[in-house]
Amino acid sequence: MPAVTRLSPPDPIDALLSAHGLRRTGAARLVLGWLLAHPDTSYTHAQLQTALQDASAADGQGAGEGGGTLDRVTLYRLIDRLTQVGLLLCRVDVNRVRRYQSMPASVHALPHFECQSCHRDQPLEGALQGNALDLEVAAQNALQALKALGYQGLSLDLAVRGVCADCATAASIAPTPAVTP
Structure with a gap:
């Protein structure tokens, strides 16, 4: 055998x-x-x-x-x-x-937060859980509309920019320098 x-x-x-x-x-x-x-x-x-x-x-x-x-x-x-x-x-x-x-x-839109202070890039999927389906539908609609116009090789990136909670807290705790006249 x-x-x-x-x-x-x-x-x-x-x-x-x-x-x-x-x-x-x-x-x-x-x-x-x-x-x-x-x-x-x-x-x-x-x-x-x-x-x-x-x-x-x-x-x-x-x-x-x-x-x-x-x-x-x-x-x-x-x-x-x-x-x-x-x-x-x-x-x-x-x-x-x-x-x-x-x-x-499987992802058409990958939402993320970019901190303008520490430059960390954090995914927002967990924070936007309740709206994740709406975001996915909006991303698919936008990509389909662009494909219909002849665009190819498309991807969508959703970036929210600002200051993260850690940096905002650190800035509020940091002592302000004394101003001398």
Whole structure:
């Protein structure tokens, strides 16, 4: 009786990369895997590079295909490609800093709050739970209307900007400097 060869299930990260027409390189798997493992965190390019280097150092492995580190330019190109195919969401904050995070396939609008003081980016899904369906319907309607006009490759980003509760509290507690005549 011949031996039965069991096929292991395909790696979900490899499947995502292939489905979006991207090469399944070690660097691409590393970057997408990291961002998928941290879905509620948005990273600047520098923060992502540091996080990946720290993770690779902790694992005792390099980030690149040959065991080397993932250089700055390669990371820029990778996150650009991942963003172009819709696997990453790129946001530009009020200081014109780009932040990246994984984009769930089922999400049409990802509401978030950007603090203009500490620059934290916080998801608002929990805070808007009661209105999440209304927001999703509005996002789908807007995207459908734009598609009908011929626009392609659409995504919608809802950003609320202001000062977060932590920064507002800290500002109200901070002593005011004395004014001398």
